[in-house]
Amino acid sequence: MKAPAKKSTPRFAHRHLLSAEQLTAPDIEYLLDIADKIADANRAGRRKSDALAGRSLINLFFESSTRTQASFEMAAKRLGADVLNMSVATSSVNKGETLIDTAVTLNAMQPDIIVVRHHSAGAVALLSQKVDCSVVNAGDGAHQHPTQALLDALTIRRAKGRVGGLTVAICGDILHSRVARSNITLLNTLGANVRIIAPSTLLPAAADRLGAEVFTDMWEGISGADVVMMLRLQNERMEGSFVPTTREYFHFFGLDQEKLARAKPDALIMHPGPMNRGVEIASTVADHSRSVIREQVEMGVAVRMAVLEALAGNLPTT
Amino acid sequence: MPANPAKSSSKPGRAASSAATGSGRTVFINARLVDPASGRDELGGLLVEDGRIADLGSHLRRNAPDGAEVVDCRGCILAPGLIDAQVFVGEPGGEHRETLKTASHAAAAGGVTTMVVMPDTNPVIDQVALVDFIQRRARDNAIVHVATMAAMTRRLAGEEMTEIGLLKRAGAIAFSNGKSSVANTRVMRNVLNYAKDFGALIVHHTEDPYLSGSGVMNSGEWATRLGLTGVSKVAEAIVLERDVRLVEMTRSRYHAATLTCPESLDIVRSAKRRGLAVTCGVSINHLTLDEKDIGAYRTFFKVRPPLRSDEDRRAMVEAVAAGDIDVIVSSHDPQDTDVKRRPFAEAADGAVGLETLLAAGLRLVHSGEVTLMQLLRPMTINPARLLGLDTGELAKGKPADLVLFDPDEPWVVNKDLLRSRSKNTPFDDAKLQGRVLRTVVDGSIVYEYAGIERT
Numbered sequence: 201m202k203a204p205a206k207k208s209t210p211r212f213a214h215r216h217l218l219s220a221e222q223l224t225a226p227d228i229e230y231l232l233d234i235a236d237k238i239a240d241a242n243r244a245g246r247r248k249s250d251a252l253a254g255r256s257l258i259n260l261f262f263e264s265s266t267r268t269q270a271s272f273e274m275a276a277k278r279l280g281a282d283v284l285n286m287s288v289a290t291s292s293v294n295k296g297e298t299l300i301d302t303a304v305t306l307n308a309m310q311p312d313i314i315v316v317r318h319h320s321a322g323a324v325a326l327l328s329q330k331v332d333c334s335v336v337n338a339g340d341g342a343h344q345h346p347t348q349a350l351l352d353a354l355t356i357r358r359a360k361g362r363v364g365g366l367t368v369a370i371c372g373d374i375l376h377s378r379v380a381r382s383n384i385t386l387l388n389t390l391g392a393n394v395r396i397i398a399p400s401t402l403l404p405a406a407a408d409r410l411g412a413e414v415f416t417d418m419w420e421g422i423s424g425a426d427v428v429m430m431l432r433l434q435n436e437r438m439e440g441s442f443v444p445t446t447r448e449y450f451h452f453f454g455l456d457q458e459k460l461a462r463a464k465p466d467a468l469i470m471h472p473g474p475m476n477r478g479v480e481i482a483s484t485v486a487d488h489s490r491s492v493i494r495e496q497v498e499m500g501v502a503v504r505m506a507v508l509e510a511l512a513g514n515l516p517t518t
Numbered sequence: 519m520p521a522n523p524a525k526s527s528s529k530p531g532r533a534a535s536s537a538a539t540g541s542g543r544t545v546f547i548n549a550r551l552v553d554p555a556s557g558r559d560e561l562g563g564l565l566v567e568d569g570r571i572a573d574l575g576s577h578l579r580r581n582a583p584d585g586a587e588v589v590d591c592r593g594c595i596l597a598p599g600l601i602d603a604q605v606f607v608g609e610p611g612g613e614h615r616e617t618l619k620t621a622s623h624a625a626a627a628g629g630v631t632t633m634v635v636m637p638d639t640n641p642v643i644d645q646v647a648l649v650d651f652i653q654r655r656a657r658d659n660a661i662v663h664v665a666t667m668a669a670m671t672r673r674l675a676g677e678e679m680t681e682i683g684l685l686k687r688a689g690a691i692a693f694s695n696g697k698s699s700v701a702n703t704r705v706m707r708n709v710l711n712y713a714k715d716f717g718a719l720i721v722h723h724t725e726d727p728y729l730s731g732s733g734v735m736n737s738g739e740w741a742t743r744l745g746l747t748g749v750s751k752v753a754e755a756i757v758l759e760r761d762v763r764l765v766e767m768t769r770s771r772y773h774a775a776t777l778t779c780p781e782s783l784d785i786v787r788s789a790k791r792r793g794l795a796v797t798c799g800v801s802i803n804h805l806t807l808d809e810k811d812i813g814a815y816r817t818f819f820k821v822r823p824p825l826r827s828d829e830d831r832r833a834m835v836e837a838v839a840a841g842d843i844d845v846i847v848s849s850h851d852p853q854d855t856d857v858k859r860r861p862f863a864e865a866a867d868g869a870v871g872l873e874t875l876l877a878a879g880l881r882l883v884h885s886g887e888v889t890l891m892q893l894l895r896p897m898t899i900n901p902a903r904l905l906g907l908d909t910g911e912l913a914k915g916k917p918a919d920l921v922l923f924d925p926d927e928p929w930v931v932n933k934d935l936l937r938s939r940s941k942n943t944p945f946d947d948a949k950l951q952g953r954v955l956r957t958v959v960d961g962s963i964v965y966e967y968a969g970i971e972r973t
Contacts, residue, residue: 448681
C-alpha cells in the first residue's frame with residue numbers, strides 16, 4: 201500500500217518481529233544500518249536517546265535467560281522506555297493461567313512493546329494475536345530468535361564488510377536450536393552460503409531442505425569457511441541420548457585449533473553463548489584473537505535498540 | 519582411519535602349536551582350492567611367502583618352487599580360514615568359562631582364523647580402554663586373529679549410546695547390544711543415526727524382550743508338551759521389522775545377528791530389495807538342529823534365540839543356498855556345568871561351536887542341501903567384507919589365513935576332547951563328516967590334526 205500523502209512511509213513495515221522469515225533483505229539492511237550507527241554511538245559514549253521516551257516495554261520471559269533479558273532491558277532503557285521485567289517465577293503462569301489469559305491481562309495494561317521468550321514454538325506468535333501492542337520474539341522453543349540472527353549478521357558485517365557471498369558454517373545442536381533456524385534463514389536472505397555441521401542425531405528431519413549444505417564431518421564442513429558459528433550443546437543432550445559423551449562430542453564436533461585450521465585463515469569465531477568450554481569450543485579458540493564472541497554481546501544491545509526503535513516508529517503516537 | 523584389527527594381532531606372542539612355517543616360503547600342492555570370493559574351485563597349489571599368499575593356481579598343483587617347504591594336501595580342500603563373526607568369550611570377567619587364549623585354540627582346531635568377540639563380558643566392552651584390553655590380550659595370548667565388537671549402549675542396558683566414534687578409532691569393527699535387544703525405539707533410532715556418521719555397522723540381536731518374557735524355548739507344540747514357556751518367532755520379527763524401518767529412516771548399516779525363521783527372512787529380503795544396507799546372519803545351530811533335539815530337557819540345546827521347528831530350520835538352510843543369508847556364525851557361547859546342569863528353564867543359554875562349526879556345516883553339504891561354495895561364502899568373504907577385514911579369500915597379497923580340511927573324514931564328537939574351556943556342545947557324540955587337518959594364520963600353523971586326538 202502506498203501512502204503518498206504521508207511525509208514518510210515507515211521503512212520498517214512490521215508491527216511485530218516474530219521470525220527471521222518475515223524480513224526481506226532491505227528490512228534487514230535497514231535494521232543493521234541503524235544498529236551500526238547505534239553501535240558506533242554506544243562506543244563513543246553517546247548511549248542515551250529518547251526514541252522510546254514515554255513508552256513502556258514488558259520483558260515477559262517464560263524461560264529464564266539472563267543474557268537476552270538483560271540485553272533487551274539495556275536496549276530499552278537506553279532508548280528512554282519504562283521497562284517492566286516479568287519472569288516466569290513471578291508470573292501467574294505458575295498459578296495455572298493460560299498464555300492467552302496472560303496476554304489479555306498484560307494487554308489491558310496498555311504496554312507499547314512486549315518482548316517474549318517462551319519454551320513452546322509458536323507461543324510468541326499466538327500471544328501477538330491477542331494484544332494491541334508490538335511483540336518481539338526473544339526466542340520461542342526451537343523455532344526462532346530473530347534478534348540473535350540480526351546481531352550475528354551485524355557482527356559479521358562489521359568484521360567482514362559484508363554478509364553476502366560469505367561461507368558461514370553453523371556447528372552443533374541444530375536439531376534443538378532456534379539460533380540455527382533464525383540464522384539459516386536470515387543469512388540466506390542476505391546471500392551468504394550457509395552450512396550446518398552436526399552429528400546426524402542433532403540434525404532435524406529434512407535438514408537439507410532448509411537452505412543450508414549439511415555436513416556430519418566437521419573437518420569437511422568447516423573447510424574454507426569465512427565464519428564458524430558454534431552452538432551451545434545443552435547438558436541434557438550429552439549423556440548418551442543424542443551424543444555419547446562430552447569427550448566424544450568435543451573430539452568430533454568441538455572447535456579446537458586443529459579443526460579451526462581448516463577454515464579460512466581470517467575466519468571469524470562466533471558463539472551465541474553461554475559457552476561450554478571444552479564441550480563445543482576449546483578455551484584457546486574461544487579466547488582467540490579472531491573470536492568475536494564479546495562483540496556479539498555488544499552488537500546484541502545495538503541491534504535490539506534498532507529493532508525497538510523501528511517498531512516504535514510504527515506505533516500510534518502517544 | 520582405524521588400523522585393521524585383524525592384522526594387528528599378527529604379532530609376537532602367537533604360539534604356533536606346531537612347527538611354524540611363518541617365515542620363508544611354504545607351498546601347498548595337490549590341493550583342491552575352494553575360494554568363494556573368486557568362485558575358484560580347482561585342483562592346484564598355493565604359495566605362502568612371509569605370511570601372505572604369494573601365488574596360487576593350477577600351475578602349482580605339482581610344481582613346488584625351489585626352496586619352499588612343501589605340504590602335500592593329497593587332494594583335500596584348501597580354503598580361506600573361516601571368520602566367525604559371533605564368539606562369546608569369558609574374558610574379562612568369566613575366565614572360568616573361556617579366555618581369549620582357550621577360545622583361540624578352539625577356533626584354530628575348527629579352522630577359524632578370525633573370531634569376532636562379543637561385548638558381553640564383565641565389564642562390558644563399552645569403553646575405549648576395554649577395546650584396547652581385548653586387543654592386547656589377544657595379541658599376547660590368542661593364536662588366531664581376534665576382532666572386537668564393542669557395545670552400542672553402555673553396559674548393554676539399551677539406554678545410553680557408547681562412544682561409537684572413539685571406539686571405532688580404537689579398533690572396534692562393529693557395534694552390538696550383545697545378547698539383548700534395544701527395546702527403546704528412540705534409543706535404537708539415535709544409535710543407528712549416530713553410527714551412520716562413522717560408517718559403523720550395527721549388529722543387533724532381534725528379540726522383543728516384552729513379548730519373549732520368560733520364554734525358554736521355541737513357542738509351539740513342543741514347548742507346550744514339555745510345559746515350558748515359549749519364545750515366539752514374532753518376537754524376532756517385530757524387532758527386525760522395526761529396525762528395518764529405522765534403517766530406512768536413517769540410512770545406516772545394519773546386520774541382524776542371528777535369525778531363525780522364514781518370517782524374518784521375508785523382512786530382510788524385502789529390505790534388500792529396497793536397497794537398504796541390511797544383512798543377516800544365522801547360527802550353525804539353527805541350520806543343523808531343531809527344537810525336538812531338546813528331547814528330555816537337554817540344556818545343551820538351550821540357546822538364544824531358541825532352536826525352532828524343523829520347518830524353520832529347512833527354510834534357513836534354503837536361504838543359505840539362495841544366498842539370502844550373509845553370514846553363518848558359531849555363536850560360540852561357553853557355559854560351565856554349574857549353570858547348565860539345572861532344570862531347563864533355569865539353565866543358561868548357549869552352546870560352544872568354534873570347533874564344530876565347519877563339520878556341522880558340512881552336514882548340509884553331504885545331505886545335498888547346500889553346495890560347499892554356498893556354505894563357505896557366509897563364513898569367509900561375506901563376513902570379511904561386512905566387517906571390513908582384510909582376509910577371507912584366496913588371492914595374491916592377502917594374509918595366508920587358511921584352512922585345509924578333508925570334507926569326507928568321519929569322526930565322532932567327544933566333548934571331553936574339545937579345546938574350549940567349557941564343554942557345552944550340542945554335538946556331543948554326534949557323527950560328523952569333515953575334518954580340519956591344518957589351520958594357518960598369517961602363514962603360521964596354528965593347528966595340525968595329529969590323526970589321533972589327545973585326551
